[in-house]
Amino acid sequence: MAESMVKLENITKQFGELHAVDNISLTIKQGEFLTLLGPSGCGKTTTLRMIAGFENPTSGNIWINQALVNEIAPYHREVNTVFQHYSLFPHMTVFNNVAFGLKMKKVKKAEMMERVYNVLDLVQLKEYENRKPNQLSGGQQQRIAIARAIINNPQVLLLDEPLGALDLKLRKQMQLELKHLQQSLGITFIYVTHDQEEALTMSDRIVVMNKGKIEQVDVPRVIYEMPKTLFVSSFIGDTNILKGMVHKKSNDELTLQLGAEMITVKKEPTIEVDDHVLLSIRPENIYFIKETESHDIKIPVKVIECIYTGSSTKVVTQLSDGQKIVIQSTNDAIVTKNTAAFLTWKKELTVVYKANEKEETF
Ligand SMILES: Nc1ncnc2c1ncn2[C@@H]1O[C@H](COP(=O)(O)OP(=O)(O)OP(=O)(O)O)[C@@H](O)[C@H]1O
Ligand SMILES: [Mg+2]
Structure with missing residues (x-):
């Protein structure tokens, strides 16, 4: 296991009454691409600014490369920040913008030239060295x-939403470039975005934040397939949230009532018989089956709407109790609007949460 590069221990940041960051602890490994993901105002930028040293935590400790940095000024920390707005010097050429930090440190000319050309090569902009920032595209400026x-x-x-100002196509291209750059440099990236697809594409691990707290930390696949909380399941990707009730509990399974049907799913330790639960099932994990087929989960529904979206069809169906289930189907030949149909999905892809009155609905 790689050693810890950045460690946050019980970090809280209050602005007056507001807990912008609320007692978070996190260890980021050397060479890791870690993303802070969450809705606007959840505390991502504040967390990054505390690591950079632009903001002091109200309480808690921050270590960088095993050294406690609480009292260390930003420019003495072994970190650098890239913001959404590039903050390049407009009057300087590309070369001088990049060389600026080295000139301040009085690095010798030959070494400086070599290092500038090296990084310009890395971001594929060597031939632009004499241009001014306003003669470059947004993507080039960000590079x-x-x-x-x-x-x-x-x-x-x-990196705080470094691609936020770019259009979608350039953004996707830059996502891959940045990921490759990070891999070839081997340095630790802490990346902030509120774009879940970007986070899933680029990250080694994702930290999902909500209202200053960490909801889940894991690799993209687990965040997507096994979201730990209802918030994570609704924030990451599209999902169906269905209401059900626990009918029976065995050693490793729960039997739930969903509409007029009974289905079995994996057991959750905190969920008991008669509990109200919420199920999360991704639209792409649900399939239409024929009435004659037999499956563990087999749910009769009525097809309400079929919306063609190019690569697949979005089909809206309804359970006998009125709850709607959306399916993203690549094989919708067997369904038509206003007819009866049968659905199935794998029980291991059903995520079950205990319904909590305090829990927000999405
Ligand atoms: N200097 C400040 N003074 C007072 N409140 C602040 C200050 N900086 C941030 N906040 C508040 O702290 C909360 C978290 O802000 P932060 O900028 O960390 O959110 P964010 O997750 O980066 O959001 P976004 O996705 O919109 O950039 C917000 O409610 C914000 O209004
Ligand atoms: Mg922010």
């Missing part, structure tokens, strides 16, 4: 900002 941030060989690069 210069990244070149400028990595030239001092920081141990950790903090």
Whole structure:
């Protein structure tokens, strides 16, 4: 296991009464691409600013590379930050923008030139060295900002929505470029986004935040397939949330009433008989089956709507108790609007939560 590069221990940041960051603990490994993901205002930027040293925690400790940095000024920390707005010097050429940090440190000219050309090569902008920022596209400007941030060989690069200002196509291209850059540099990236697809594409691990707290930390596949809380399941990707009630509990299974049907799912330790539960099932994990087929889960529904979306068809169906289930189907040949149909899904892809009156509905 790689060693810890950044460690947050019981970090809280209050602005007046507001707990912008509320007692979070997290260890980020050397060379890891870790993403802080969550809705606007959940505390992502505040967390990043505390790691950078632009903001002091109200309580808690921060370690970078095994050293306690609570009292260390930003420019003495082994981190660098890339912001959404590139903050390049408009009057300077690309070369001088990138060289700026080295000139401040009075690095010798030959070494400086070599290092600048090296990073310009890495971000594929060597031939643009004499241009000014306003003669570059948004994506090129952002690559210069990244070149400028990595030239001092920081141990950790903090990136706050660095692709937020780019259009979708460029954004997707830059996501892959950044991931490759991070892998070839081998440095730790702490990346902030509120775009779940971006997080799933780029990250080694994702930290899902909500209202200053951490909801789940795990690899993208587990975050997507086994969301620990209802918030995570609704925030990441599309899902169906269905109401049910626990009818029976055995050693490793729960039998639930869903509409007029009974289905069995994996046991959850905290859930008991007669509990009200919420089930989360992804639209792409549900399939239409023929009435004659037999499956563990087999639910009769009425087809309400079929919406063609190109690569698949979104089919809206309804259970006998009125609850709607949306299916993303690539084989919708067997269903038509206003007819009866049967659905199935794998029981291990059903995530069950205890219904909590305090829990928000999405
Ligand atoms: N300097 C400040 N003074 C007072 N409140 C602040 C300050 N900075 C942030 N906040 C508040 O703290 C909370 C968290 O803000 P933060 O900027 O960390 O959110 P975020 O997750 O980065 O959101 P976004 O996705 O919109 O950038 C918000 O409610 C914000 O209004
Ligand atoms: Mg922010």
